[in-house]
Amino acid sequence: MKFALAVYGAPANSQAPQSALHFARAVVAQGHEIVRLFFYQDGVNTATAIAQPPQDESNLPEEWQQFVQAHNLDAVVCIAAALRRGVVDQAESDRYDLPGHNLRKGYELSGLGQLLDGALMADRLITFGA
């Protein structure tokens, strides 16, 4: 079965990205396909490269990135939601003359249309953190 996953909660204030990662691992382990990951609302914070949780706690952005790269997943971060919350790539940083960029490798900033597109491609859209 083809799944699209939407994540709306941030690592520091929601269980959504952790639950989504558990679910995503189970999807892959059982031989199903993830056709799109879409990070929206506060979920965009999952893709930041500069959050540093305490050493003895899990680093969810790091774990998510490893999972995305290991399985070569199509991981999209909503560009409007990300810009609003301070998650930017090099191109957006240059465009708005910001002092840095922090989008992890393996993710792409793109429009909300990718959420729609993912939902239409997939047999199931599973939302975390609504």
Next chain:
Amino acid sequence: MSHSVCVISTRAPYSGQSAREALDTALVSASYDIETSLLLMGDGVYQLLQGQEAGDIPRKNLAAMLQVLPLYGIDTIYVDQLSLEERGIRPDALQEGVTVLAEGQLPLFIQQHSRVFNF
């Protein structure tokens, strides 16, 4: 296969960005020429109250933003009757262009759509 989308918006208009970002999802869906419904439930029903003066907070007036929906082919906004009753809101306190759905109508209404987005 032709799709239809239901966007369910459950947060109050100025409680974070959820209402705005749910609306954006409905607008993008409609702009793709997908038949799209916006359903307000829970605190989402506050989005339709008349007389919002969001400029004082300062935020953009969400009720005014909802009024662009007909330009995208979304001619009515669906509202859950039970959510209105639980909050003591009478339908005439809402802006125009609203269809109130009784509790018993909701399951079938949602089921009529091929994709559902929860906010």
